[in-house]
Amino acid sequence: MFTIATFNLCNLTANASPSRFERFGAIITNELGGPAVLAVQEIATEGVTPSRTPVPADPTYRALIAAIAAAGGPNYLYREIPPLAGQEGGMVGANIRVGLLFDPIRAHLIDRGDSGPEDSTGIRLSAGSPSLILNPGRIAPTHPAFAGDSHRHWVPSRKVLVAEFTVAGRALFVIVCHLKSMRSLSRREEDYTKKQRHAQAEIIHQFATDLLACDPGAAIALLGDFNDVPGSKTLKLLKGERLHNLLDDQPRGQCYTRRHGNQPQALDHILISDALRHGATAYIPHINSNLRPGQREAASDHDPVLAVLPALAPHNQELKTPVSFARASG
Template sequence: MLSIATFNLYNLGAKASPTRLVRLGIIVTRDLGGPDILAVQEITAVDRALPGGAVPADASYQALIAAILQAGGPHYVFREIPPLANQDGGMTGANIRVGLLFNPATVNFTDRGNAGPEDSVGIRFSHRQPSLTINPGRITPAHPAFAGDNQCHWAPSRKTLAAEFEVQGQRLFVIVCHFKSMRSTTRREEDYAKKQRHAQAEIVHGFAADLLACDPQAAIVVLGDLNDGLGSKTLKLLKGDSFHNLLEEMPRGQGYTRRHGGQPQTLDHILVSPVLRRGAVVRVPHVNSNAAHGEPDPASDHDPVVAVLPKWVYSAPL
């Protein structure tokens, strides 16, 4: 069995208050059960960029990892590809990005290559199995759907991170997403943002579908803050005919992950390939969305989503 979760951390940086970090450590440890793999969104870094323009967030990850360890959770390590300064959207100057925490005692991660923020990950096919050309790597970061396009009225957005793990001798692909924000001031802006999310969903689905074309038994998880709800066109494009959204199996009214104006929304999702669907169990601890409105220094404005996945076997073991 493998546990995997997604959590939007609401612009979390190294200078977050001790109280907030303590609460996050408790959520990951107690409410999520210290998942083997934790996909995160909205990790921030405001420090000076490296010579190439990238802005790493090592201190932010280490602050979170220390808080989890202090709460009795696993001693995680992290992987990310730092974005170029002010090129991934979100709060001005925060340089938010997606990343991965994982427990090296339960899953293995082999770094491959040294990808930069503008490098695109590919798929290599060998011994009847797909693998990533770089690990981790970004999926088409220069595509207008992610890099922005003035003609389409698309702003730069978070890039999607693909990673390859080994779990008990089996390969697992994890794709972490944070699609274009729903935030808009006019109906026209809302429409532009929807179309950008649709394009992002098509790109990510295409990459995941290519992995499945190489091996129909490939174990693939696509997860993150997709900024769209169940039944939306974004989710339909991302799922296609091959992937299943685990939140669709939750009882009606329980799968929400955020509140806007007091109304529940399901924005954070975990999708799996066919080999992982049977026996998978998902839950949403409502640790943030049901908190008192206006609570000072909230842990996040999103709830995490955690899934326990069944043991799977590839057609050709590693």
């Protein structure tokens, strides 16, 4: 069974404790069943870096991949586009960004072009099929909604990563987001934040719409930490009429991915196009948000979200379901 997941790793650096990497390895391998594609947020770097210098996080990815392999998971590859120092928001000095881990046996990626932090990818139509000009690439990284705009009181925020995979002979477009944080110090600042997040959502949705205009049957997964909840304007803008949020199918009492002031929230989402909807199911293992005081330390302040996408399973492939998913749905 083809699976894809999203996981906010809470400012994970290569200098994190070995036990934290071990927990992530166990979660990704056992709770998520080693998804074919894993979108990650808040991969971080440490150290002082000159402003506007690219800051790759290769040691962090390598340590995470090693922990997953040690737990019995896939031998992942990774892709990111390193941000410019101080231009992605988040914890000061961490230079958090989004990235992708993928199992090359199940999801094949052909790198195309040499995309930099401020380069925007586009869509090329060839023989009736869309493809990315830069793969992986960023979506409108210099737009004020992502780069910041002092006149609108917008600050630099995480950029969007998009990648084109080949899965069972067809193209899969994966769009990874970590939208502007909800944290605000005043009502006015909260209003600025919402407007920036809504602008980000409109840009991302337009890119997905452009793919679907080229091919109405395009397979698109839009996932990550959207920093907003189901039913919000942000989610409505992202979904539009062409995408479906798999969390909308979840029982109300199980639909959350973190807690704020002990109140459950669903901030992490997986949206899919119609081509992927047949039999698609989501699962949220509450391995972090349900920990009680005195229990082991949470690996992250977010739970992952897993999607099973039967539409992408090869016809001759034995269908396998993650143990935790089978337990939850059986």
